[in-house]
Amino acid sequence: MDKQESLEKLLLIIDDLKSLAENGIPILVEGPNDILSLKNLKIRANFITVSNTSVFQIADDLIAKNISEVILLTDFDRAGREYAKNIMEEFQSRGIKVNNLIRKEILKYSRGDLKDIESLYPYISRRINFNSDLSDIMLPFVISNVGMTLDGKLATIDNDSRISGENDLKRVHEIRKEVDAIMVGIGTVLKDDPRLTVHKINASPKDNPLRIVVDSNLKIPLTARVLNKDAKTVIATTTPISDEKEEKIRKLNEMGIIVLQAGVQKVDLRKIMNEIYKMGINKILLEGGGTLNWGMFKENLINEVRVYIAPKVFGGASSPTYVDGNGFKNVEECTKLELKNYYPLDDGIVLEYHVIGSFE
Numbered sequence: 001m002d003k004q005e006s007l008e009k010l011l012l013i014i015d016d017l018k019s020l021a022e023n024g025i026p027i028l029v030e031g032p033n034d035i036l037s038l039k040n041l042k043i044r045a046n047f048i049t050v051s052n053t054s055v056f057q058i059a060d061d062l063i064a065k066n067i068s069e070v071i072l073l074t075d076f077d078r079a080g081r082e083y084a085k086n087i088m089e090e091f092q093s094r095g096i097k098v099n100n101l102i103r104k105e106i107l108k109y110s111r112g113d114l115k116d117i118e119s120l121y122p123y124i125s126r127r128i129n130f131n132s133d134l135s136d137i138m139l140p141f142v143i144s145n146v147g148m149t150l151d152g153k154l155a156t157i158d159n160d161s162r163i164s165g166e167n168d169l170k171r172v173h174e175i176r177k178e179v180d181a182i183m184v185g186i187g188t189v190l191k192d193d194p195r196l197t198v199h200k201i202n203a204s205p206k207d208n209p210l211r212i213v214v215d216s217n218l219k220i221p222l223t224a225r226v227l228n229k230d231a232k233t234v235i236a237t238t239t240p241i242s243d244e245k246e247e248k249i250r251k252l253n254e255m256g257i258i259v260l261q262a263g264v265q266k267v268d269l270r271k272i273m274n275e276i277y278k279m280g281i282n283k284i285l286l287e288g289g290g291t292l293n294w295g296m297f298k299e300n301l302i303n304e305v306r307v308y309i310a311p312k313v314f315g316g317a318s319s320p321t322y323v324d325g326n327g328f329k330n331v332e333e334c335t336k337l338e339l340k341n342y343y344p345l346d347d348g349i350v351l352e353y354h355v356i357g358s359f360e
């Protein structure tokens, strides 16, 4: 069986899993990262995590709730196999049916490339066929980077954003060189007039990634530096059209700028990310500011966070912070991160996180 056939089989198994879950059969996973991966695959279920509760306790709870069948989706590594063995032994002795078939098939049709359920969503989203009805999960990998002060500010109340030192800017430009696109909101373009090219380290014009500006009402001045010939640029805007907007799109197109449209009042970031992915953009550096960062966090579109924290305090209720917007209402739904690395740089510190996700 070739790779494409295996992927198609895997998608059918995901469909089976969805149906079983919709019929009320709980899914047993190890932890919250696994739940997020399955939720991203549009699986809505009664998820039960097994990593912090004893097998006996879980069996007691299921029996108390009259649940007689579960789907087992522990990881494929040694710990996951151990959980699976213990659960099957205990549950079967207590009369609870354990469906281990889906787990075995996921392992089989991922051709041994998966070690855990957490990786299932990224695994599928990177390989999926463009015409599939799961096309909305085809998204680029997004790294969010900022230079911020200890109090989380991206600039002062007067928009002075000189936060990073020379070495930190070099670090950022190394990331720029490595990604396929750099993305900012129109607020940043209007306030900073950035170039968004690789210019702080040794680089040639071909190292410049695509530039993406999110701009609902096409406020971008035609003289903005981000529209110059140093790199290609995409403007993401909304769908409603007026004579004025049509004229601006015409001018932008004449300048070689690609205009993508999605969303009515604000740009639909998920749809735009999907369009961008279809253009062959796999990795994006999101460089803010705070309003766009919120939009991207809220939509669960950020995979990794890298921040430089300068030993400075800017203060000011109106100065931009790393993440602005409306904010989450409670801790349950907020974005969870896992610290992966940290090191001192210039006179500050760099923190690198893997995004676990936000849970609605």
Ligand SMILES: NC(=O)C1=CN([C@@H]2O[C@H](COP(=O)(O)OP(=O)(O)OC[C@H]3O[C@@H](n4cnc5c(N)ncnc54)[C@H](OP(=O)(O)O)[C@@H]3O)[C@@H](O)[C@H]2O)C=CC1
Pocket: 145, 146, 147, 148, 153, 154, 155, 159, 161, 163, 184, 185, 186, 187, 188, 189, 191, 192, 214, 215, 216, 217, 219, 266, 267, 268, 269, 287, 288, 289, 290, 291, 292, 293, 294, 295, 296, 320, 324
């Ligand atoms: N220190 C650092 O690392 C950085 C600092 N900055 C600073 O941040 C500040 C700019 O931040 P900010 O004003 O928040 O601007 P942003 O760059 O975040 O742009 C926000 C704008 O994007 C547009 N937008 C369209 N659709 C969406 C959506 N779905 N979600 C969110 N935004 C959307 C909105 O404008 P519209 O409705 O018109 O489309 C919105 O106001 C500047 O002071 C800049 O210097 C910026 C980047 C990095």
Ligand SMILES: Nc1nc(O)c(N)c(N[C@@H]2O[C@H](COP(=O)(O)O)[C@@H](O)[C@H]2O)n1
Pocket: 145, 146, 147, 148, 161, 162, 163, 164, 169, 172, 184, 188, 189, 192, 193, 194, 195, 196, 197, 287, 288
């Ligand atoms: N990482 C980082 N640290 C700072 O201190 C900053 N002020 C920024 N700003 C971002 O970089 C853009 C400027 O880019 P160009 O040098 O013009 O290419 C600016 O608009 C912010 O997005 N970043």
